[in-house]
Amino acid sequence: MSRGVAALAALAAVGGGCVLGGCRVEPAAGPGGQGAPTRVGLPSGTPSARDSGPGAPRDDPKPASPPASRPPSQRPAPVLWSRGDSGPDVRELQARLRQVAWLYDGPTGTYGDLTERAVRGFQGKRGLPRTGATDRVTWQRLLGMTHEPGKWELYLMGGQPADAPDPRCLTGRVLCISKASRTLRWMIDGRTVSTTEVRFGAKGTPTREGTFRVYWKSRHHWSTLYDSPMPYAMFFSGGQAVHFSADFAARGYAGASHGCVNVRDEAAIAALYAQVRNGDKVVLHW
Template sequence: MRRPKQGTATTTARRLGVLLGAVGLAAPLTVAIGGTAHATPACTTRTGPHQEDVEKFLGRPADGRQSPADCRAIQGFQTQHGITPNIGYAGPVTWGVMQQEITKRDPNAAGKCPVNKGRIACVDLTRQISWIQDGKSLKFGPVPVRTGRDGYETRTGAKKVYWRSIDHWSTLYKVRMPYAQFFDGGQAFHAIEGSVWSPPGSHGCVNMRTGDAKKYWSMLGNGDDVFVYGRKPGT
């Protein structure tokens, strides 16, 4: 069998490349995810139940009515955050993800934690999160926490850190409480070995992941303010 001449093979490859390029120009826009190409779905014209809130989040005119520009902006957010179907519909899933983003940006957006005290550690029992602010400046967090279970609720109100014990041992519950910072009787911020998401909750302390409790230890001191508010679900 005779091998084709080099020039003939090169010419054939070039022709094939031109043909594939022309086909690519005529094909619909696709997005490659995990090595597989998926066609970008068409935008919906439907107005979602969270339309106005979603528009405000994206900096769009908040008229509560879907427009082609609104849909493209919503679709871009959905694609970026892996929300499917990403058709630009302002539904509960999309708005839920946006609310998580709002919490990250400003956990005190509702103004429930007093931030006119300088350095303060805020604890929101309802959302099971905590963060540290200095005036209006967010210094750390928000981070997930596990607060008191039913019957052992973490007490609400204005407190102050009054005692710190870096490698504390609870004589009452016979457990380690690393990076313990007490702010109300026996209730304290401290690290736990298990998951902060595990039910039913603590015996009143604000349980934290080790890295978060260590950061709180480095940022807070005796006399610093703590404010606890809200209500833990199930209590």
Template sequence: MERLVEYVPAKEVGVAACSRRAGPYQRQVERWLKLAVDGKQSAADCAAVRRFQTTHGIHPNTGFAGPATWGTMRLLAARAHPNAAGRCPVRTTRTVCVDLDRQLMWVQTGANVTYGPVAIRSGRPGYATRTGTYPVYWRHKNHWSTIYNAPMPYAQFFSGGQAFHAIYDNIYSVVGSRGCVNLTYSDARRLWGALRKGDPVHIWGRRPGA
């Protein structure tokens, strides 16, 4: 499993002590942990966030409420029933569901989830991942992007140059992709085995901040 790396303020890099700063997802994390929701960091908040980070292998575990911490909570909340809101169409055939709002994806056949949910990284401002329904039209296991001169392992294309593929970067990076749906290497490898050419991909929502 890939290491989960949390972003922390520059002045706190390498500091082992509990973070004194409120993170960008302070309120969401406080709500998840059933703490007083005020958007301010306290010693009790930091200790609770730090325990969560330690339990789920998030480094550094300084109690800073950043994107990796909130993303992990969001993923855990979706695991039991990712399509609870009914945004992804339920078909008798295999369907790939991509939720840009929550930065999650999964595969379902009927109401049965056969893969995921897993965390994704979609398009940054100016490079939005296109919404709608598209077929997987080309798969290339060891693809290399000639446009960006970069590897795209386990690439599965669904709309023009946009594809699912693995990245070697942090999946919770605050910088989005250039339109593709990025996954961790292990998740992309498993998705390669889960899909076939022609499978429909249904995408909705918008990446936060994009």
């Protein structure tokens, strides 16, 4: 029995069976028939009037309870990536945001303002905190709505690494063009001078593979067949040439050529055009 309950039982006994909490304690008969009040003991730790005041003994204060921890459901989810981050994981995030039409530029591999805005919009649409940072909850929701991006979804707007050069590219002056990595290496005696991103023909108009030679250069060339510009054209096989493509610069790998090797970087193709000579080798390989 607790002390509080024991004290209430004592009150009941003194009151001769009165109702607990509402009884009046009658004085007991003292000497000479005078009634003297009987003081009923209070539960331990309950102060009385005489126990208060300066110098009175005090019970040790009850230690304060530690603050209650926040429920797991209310704790912020760990942030995986946020503005300023970069790398292959950010590139995958951007590719998946493109799949659900929240991002239209990139992937670039760098978490900039456009990616932050896309993440914030994605979060708000699904009732998540609109932080713009990709936390674990946001990432799991995005994973459930998208498929794993393929290589060219990840490098739609460039940035892909070049693969190893073909052995035919290791001697002489060579435009070494890889369909596997979609890159063009300008090589002299086995040394890579520069590398740039390229794209090729569509399924119905494929870019030819093999070893060729540059046979004609045309700085301001215009295609009469397709009625389109082909600046910095370096022809290597029939009507197929390496040249700058404004469409490639604008749309990336969402488009294709009619068989030519398109270069998206105008400054890179201008520098390349100035160095390449008629008779230089062109190797197109996988």
